[in-house]
Amino acid sequence: MKTELKTVDAYISTFPMEVQEKLSAIRKIITENAPEAIETISYGMPAYKTHKKPLVYFAGYAKHIGFYATPTGHEVFAKELSVYKQGKGSVQFPINAPLPIDLITRIVKFRVKENESFSK
Incomplete structure (x- = not known):
C-alpha cells in the first residue's frame, strides 16, 4: 500500500496510464x-466518507x-x-476487463443513501 501518499x-x-484511467473513472463515479x-487517503488507498461514516474505498x-463498499454494499x-x-x-x-461502471454507480448511490439514513 502507498501509505506515504497524501x-x-x-x-x-503512481500507476501505469491504463490503471490511472480506471482509478480516475471510479473516482469520478464517487464524486459525481x-x-x-x-x-482522503486511508489504509494507504483513496477513501470517501459521508456523514462521518465510511462510504467506499478503492x-x-x-x-x-x-x-x-463495506459493510453492506457487497451484501446487497x-x-x-x-x-x-x-x-x-x-x-x-x-x-x-472493462469496469462495471453501472454497477459501481449503483453501489455508490446505495451507500450514500445508507449513510444518510444513519445520520438521521
Missing part, C-alpha cells in the same frame, strides 16, 4: 454521486482494481458481484 491525485499518478463526500494493484449486490473475485468486504475488478 492525496488521491498523488496516489493515482456523492458530491459531499470527504476524500485501490490499484498489478492485476486488478480493489473496490471496498452479491449476485451481480459474484462474477468477480472477492474477499471479505472487497471485490476485484480485473485490469484487463
Whole structure:
C-alpha cells in the first residue's frame, strides 16, 4: 500500500496510464454521486466518507482494481458481484476487463443513501 501518499491525485499518478484511467473513472463515479463526500487517503488507498461514516474505498494493484463498499454494499449486490473475485468486504475488478461502471454507480448511490439514513 502507498501509505506515504497524501492525496488521491498523488496516489493515482503512481500507476501505469491504463490503471490511472480506471482509478480516475471510479473516482469520478464517487464524486459525481456523492458530491459531499470527504476524500482522503486511508489504509494507504483513496477513501470517501459521508456523514462521518465510511462510504467506499478503492485501490490499484498489478492485476486488478480493489473496490471496498463495506459493510453492506457487497451484501446487497452479491449476485451481480459474484462474477468477480472477492474477499471479505472487497471485490476485484480485473485490469484487463472493462469496469462495471453501472454497477459501481449503483453501489455508490446505495451507500450514500445508507449513510444518510444513519445520520438521521
